[in-house]
Amino acid sequence: MANEKKYILAIESSCDDTSAAVLCNNKVLSNIVASQKVHQEYGGVVPELASRAHQQNIVPVVHQALTIANIDKKQLAAIAFTRGPGLMGSLLVGTSFAKSLALGLDIPLIEVNHMQAHILAHFIDEGRSMPRFPFLAMTISGGHTQIVLVKNYFDLEVLGETLDDAVGEAFDKSAKLLGLPYPGGPLVDKYAQQGNEKAFPFPKPKVDGLNFSFSGLKTSILYFLQKETKKNGAFVDENIADICASIQYTILEILMDKLKMAVDQTGIKQIAIGGGVAANSGIRQRLKDAEANLGLKTFIPKFEYCTDNAAMIGIVGYLKYLEGDFSAQNIAAKARYAMSGTNP
Template sequence: MTVEKKYILAIESSCDDTSAAVLCNNKVLSNVVAAQEIHEQYGGVVPELASRAHQQHIVPVVHQALAKANIDKKRLSAIAFTRGPGLMGSLLVGTSFAKSLALGLDVPLIGVNHMQAHILAHFIDDVDREKPNFPFLAMTISGGHTQIVLVKNYFDMEILGETLDDAVGEAFDKSAKLLGLPYPGGPLIDKHAQQGNAKAFEFPKPKVDGLNFSFSGLKTSILYFIQRETRKHPDFVKKNLHDICASIQYTILEILMEKLMAASAQTGIKEVAIGGGVAANSGIRERLIGAERTLGWKTHVPKFEYCTDNAAMIGIVGYLKYLEGDFSDQDIAAKARYTIQ
C-alpha cells in the first residue's frame, strides 16, 4: 500500500539555536541549525541577544532547510513550531514566523512541546536504530530540564520526577565555569573526564525524596572544594583538571542513574530512552548501554544531532499530530513554561 507523503516544515527557537527541518512523513530530509556564538563571551545565554539573533537567522535557516530538502514551500502540508518551554523572546520569533507562514500558505499550524519532542525524536525513521515500545521510561536531560517521564503512547506522558532547582546541563556548565573552562562547558568536562580518574575526588550526592533531582547543593560543594584546594595549591585545578572533571561527571551520572533505576523498579518497566543535550555525554551513553547487560534493560540512545535543540524532533511531533488532526489556531501563543501533558 502506498503511504501518502506529507511534508512538514518544522521550526525550533526555544533557546539560542535557530533550527529548521523538513520531514517527509517520519523521515528527515533536512535539519539545519544555526548556533549563536555571541553568548560565549558572556559565559551563558543572554535572552535579549538570543531573540535578536533568531530574527537574523530564521529566514536564511528556513530557506536553507527547504533547499536542502529540495522541496518548494508550496508543497508543504503543515508548519510545526516550538511553542514552549523556553525563553519567551526566542519562542516569540519562531511562533510569529510559523503562524505567518502557515497563514500565507494556507496550511495547518501545529504547536509542539519542546520536551515532548526530545522524547519523540526516537520515532524519527532511522534504519540504524530501533524505536521504543510503549510503555517506556524517558529521561530528558538538558541545560534547562531534568525529568523522568513515563511514556504510555505518543501523547500520553506522565512526569514521575524532575529537578527541584537546577537542571543537569546547568550543573555541568556551572561546574565547568568554576574550573575556568569556557561556555558551553558541559562538553569540555566530558572531554577531560575521559582522561581522568572518576574516583580521585568524592563529592556528596543530595538526598532527595522520590524520583526528583537536585543539583544546587552539588554545585556549592564543588565551589567550596575548589576554593579550599586552590588556597593550599594555587595551580591545583590546572594540575588535576582531568581527575576533577572525571569525578564531577561520575557524581552527576550516579545521581541520574540511581533515580532512573528507582523509576524502573517502581514501574517494572525496563525499556529506557534518553533525550536532550546532555544525552550527547559519552558517560551517560556508556552507563545506559551498560545497563542492558547489568540490569536487563532495553535502551535507546538518540543520534548526536537529535540530542541538542533541533527542528527535526519538532517535525516528528508535527507529523504525528498531523495524523491525529491535532492542529493549532492562529491565536496560539508561546509559553515559556509549558509542561508535558
C-alpha cells in the same frame, strides 16, 4: 493519510539555536541548526541577544532547510513550531514566523512541546529500533531534568524532575568554576575521559522519590575548589582531568540512581534518553552497562537529535498532523509549558 507523502516544515527556537527541518512523513529530509556564538563571552545564554540572533537567522535557516530537502514551500502540508517551554523572546520569533508562513500558505499550524519532542525524536525513521509503549524516558538538558512515563505519543506522565538546577546547568556551572569556556559541559566530558573518576568524592544530595537536585552539588564543588586553590593556586590546572572525571561521575551516579529507582517502581525496562546531555559519553556508556548488568533495553538518539533541533519538532508535528491536531492562529508562546497528558 499515513501512506501519503506529507511534507512538514518544523521550526525550533526555544533557546539559542535557530533550527529548521523538513520531514516527509517520519523521515528527515533536512535538519539545519544555526548556533549562536555571541553568548560565549558572557558564560551563558543572554535572552535578549538570543532573540535578536533568532531574528537574523530564521529566514536563511528555513530557506536552507527547504533547499536541501529539494521542495518548494507550496508542497508543505503543515508547519510545526516549538510553543514552549523556553526563553520567551526566543520562542516569540519562531512562533511568529510559523504563524505568518502558515497563514500565507493557508496550511495548518501545529504547536509542539519542546520536551515532548526530545522524547518522540526516537520515532524518526532511520532504520533504528524504536521504543515500544510503555517506556521510561529520561530528558536531560541545560534547562530540564525529568523522568517520564510514556504511555503513548500523547500521554506522558512526569514521574520526577529537578527541584532546582537542571543537569546540563550543573555541568556548565561546574565548568565555569573551573575556568572553562561556555558551553562547558562537553569540555567536562572531554577531560573526564582522561581522569580518575574516584579522585575527589563529592556528596550526592538526598532527595525523596524520583526528583533531582543539583544546586547542593554545585555548592560543594565551589567550596572544594576554594579550599584546594587556597592551598595550591595551580590546583585546577594540575588536576583538571581528575576534577572533571569526579564531577561527571557524581552527576551520572545521581541520574542512574533515580533511573534504577524508576525501573524498580514501574517494572518497565525500556529506557529512552533525550536532551543535550544525552550526547555525554559517560551517560551513554552507563546506559550500555545497564543493558548488560540490569537487563534494560536502552534507546539513545543520534547526536544531532540530542541537542535542540527542528527534526524532533517535525516528528511530533507529523504525528499530530495524522491526528488532525492543529492550532489556531491566536496561539501564543509559553515559557512554561507542561507536556500533553501531564496536566489538565
